[in-house]
Amino acid sequence: MTTLPQTLVHHATHAPDQTAVHLLFAKRPDQHITYRQLLAGAAGYARMFAQAGIPPGEVVILILDHSADLLYAFFGALLQRSIPAILPYLTEKLSPEHYSKSLAALFRVTRPAAVLTASEFVATVRQARGAAAAPQILLTPSPAAPVHTPELPNNFPPSDEIALLQHSSGTTGLQKGVALSHRAIFNQLESYSRALRLTPNDVIVSWLPLYHDMGLIAGFLLPILRRIPLVLMSPFDWVRAPYRLMQAVSQYRGTLSWLPNFAYNFCAQKIRPRHLQGVDLSTWRAVINCSEPMYAESHRMFLEKFAPYGLRPSALATCYAMAENVFAVTQGGIDSPPTQDVISLNAFTRHHRAIPARDGEASLTMLSAGRPLDNVQIRVLDEARNPLPERHIGEIALRSDCMLTGYFNRPDATAQAFHNGWYLTGDLGYLSGGEVYVTGRKKDVIIVGGKNVYPQDIEYLANEVPGVHPGRVVAFGVYDRRAGTEEVVLLAETNTTDPAERQRIADQIRQRVTQGTAVALRRVELVERGWLLKTSSGKIARNANRERWLQRT
Amino acid sequence: MTDPGILSQLAAYIARDILKQPDRSLHPDEPLISSGLVDSFHLVDLSLFIEDTFGVQIDDTELTADTFDTLAQLAAIIQERQ
Numbered sequence: 001m002t003t004l005p006q007t008l009v010h011h012a013t014h015a016p017d018q019t020a021v022h023l024l025f026a027k028r029p030d031q032h033i034t035y036r037q038l039l040a041g042a043a044g045y046a047r048m049f050a051q052a053g054i055p056p057g058e059v060v061i062l063i064l065d066h067s068a069d070l071l072y073a074f075f076g077a078l079l080q081r082s083i084p085a086i087l088p089y090l091t092e093k094l095s096p097e098h099y100s101k102s103l104a105a106l107f108r109v110t111r112p113a114a115v116l117t118a119s120e121f122v123a124t125v126r127q128a129r130g131a132a133a134a135p136q137i138l139l140t141p142s143p144a145a146p147v148h149t150p151e152l153p154n155n156f157p158p159s160d161e162i163a164l165l166q167h168s169s170g171t172t173g174l175q176k177g178v179a180l181s182h183r184a185i186f187n188q189l190e191s192y193s194r195a196l197r198l199t200p201n202d203v204i205v206s207w208l209p210l211y212h213d214m215g216l217i218a219g220f221l222l223p224i225l226r227r228i229p230l231v232l233m234s235p236f237d238w239v240r241a242p243y244r245l246m247q248a249v250s251q252y253r254g255t256l257s258w259l260p261n262f263a264y265n266f267c268a269q270k271i272r273p274r275h276l277q278g279v280d281l282s283t284w285r286a287v288i289n290c291s292e293p294m295y296a297e298s299h300r301m302f303l304e305k306f307a308p309y310g311l312r313p314s315a316l317a318t319c320y321a322m323a324e325n326v327f328a329v330t331q332g333g334i335d336s337p338p339t340q341d342v343i344s345l346n347a348f349t350r351h352h353r354a355i356p357a358r359d360g361e362a363s364l365t366m367l368s369a370g371r372p373l374d375n376v377q378i379r380v381l382d383e384a385r386n387p388l389p390e391r392h393i394g395e396i397a398l399r400s401d402c403m404l405t406g407y408f409n410r411p412d413a414t415a416q417a418f419h420n421g422w423y424l425t426g427d428l429g430y431l432s433g434g435e436v437y438v439t440g441r442k443k444d445v446i447i448v449g450g451k452n453v454y455p456q457d458i459e460y461l462a463n464e465v466p467g468v469h470p471g472r473v474v475a476f477g478v479y480d481r482r483a484g485t486e487e488v489v490l491l492a493e494t495n496t497t498d499p500a501e502r503q504r505i506a507d508q509i510r511q512r513v514t515q516g517t518a519v520a521l522r523r524v525e526l527v528e529r530g531w532l533l534k535t536s537s538g539k540i541a542r543n544a545n546r547e548r549w550l551q552r553t
Numbered sequence: 554m555t556d557p558g559i560l561s562q563l564a565a566y567i568a569r570d571i572l573k574q575p576d577r578s579l580h581p582d583e584p585l586i587s588s589g590l591v592d593s594f595h596l597v598d599l600s601l602f603i604e605d606t607f608g609v610q611i612d613d614t615e616l617t618a619d620t621f622d623t624l625a626q627l628a629a630i631i632q633e634r635q
Binding site for chain 2 (some may be wrong): 026027073077091236237240241242266270272503506507510511512513515519520523539
């Protein structure tokens, strides 16, 4: 079975009554979806897509809240050989105008044939259809009955056909849809299953959004396609009640979960003992830290908080992943605890080397991301893209049999991403003893709570606020130890000295950025004209301004 | 009439701990959630603060702009449950 629809049909035939997904909701009872129901629901959507005239091989955009319909529509698109792409659901704080602008940017590049969204967002999507490339077909989830004796496709796609697209967030991210083939997805799932020592006794519990690679692959396709029960809750519910994750693990005897680093801090700090009464976390064999820089301190906090409820120290695990490799590149902490490497701060900052620190020397503790999956090769490259020896810091490059087919409709971006067949990740790191350590990033991207945000998107929004000196804005990330993630700092130049007026400008910047990116700014500071440093080519120097701001505070 | 004590304690907490602008004044009718001033990551903090300070529980399903969006609305809920 080398394609997604074939595998779904196979499971629905051989294990029709096995529960594929337990869907959790904050205000109503859990919904248990068997493979038979999943296929029936998917077939219903496949018929709807076909009847709407969506030709096979075209992209279908799905913008739906946490629901069975999202699952059915995703597999329904696959059944009729469309290419599904799940986008973030429009939340109350996002501005519809900005959302439709981002969507229009995506339409221009991806040229989808159709959009399926909730009826309350049809107007927003319609707004984005001004562009010539806008999809003609606009659908809403149908209350129509699922197809119980589905007419199954008799020609499954070849395994090198594109199965789905993954987009990262933000206006910038939406312009690059990572296209993944059926074969790449299965190669990843097989290799990753071996790295995880996955067995039929596993139960995966996830609150991660399905528009993000970690949620879509680890928290959705891996369990469903490998016949591992999935317990799925909404990120919207989890962020308001993080204890629901622990209760779900306890109730469903969960064994595996993936979390961005901030979630370790968040759970350790924000759960009341009364919500943990009777909770048993002893079944959790791996809680995998992934998708943003990882800190040993976050693991310690999490263990200290949850060990009394049965969490085993051996459950703490690490992973390095990216959508371009379908998902995981490395995995650590499954057979033994993730390695910690204490390196010299001086050698790290001055010589780009990771040298074990001597006694008493100022040091950094690095958490290993583990070893490459058995189908992945890794190299660390210098500026001239020559391979570096162990313990030298450079750009991480990789090669595997589960790479993207390309950025959809962007051959230019695809060509740029590779060098002699090696994918350039844009991440900085080093190798030691066959393990990968990620130390930072080459490209300008801020990771807040596991979500990638492009500073240029934030700066663009802030620039539109009256009173801000045009072009004199900079946004950057600063690690917040308490939160376990980066916080976004924005500096903007203004001529205004009136305190009330400056307050208004700062408020408007906050509001515009939150509504445009769904990321809240932690600090907004207005500075006088000329404060921001520029590069020799006249651009605002992001790093130099970050250093200047850090030194001042 | 909303209790000015509750209002000022909530306003001070949000300005200091969430916005990190201790001098920031907040109007009782200023939208907090729908405006993006208080983002979803801080809603749990707000409910923990309310429980510790006023002894009132706000359920997680109530942490949306539909239940409260302003200081005045939040203070009214707290007063009602005290």
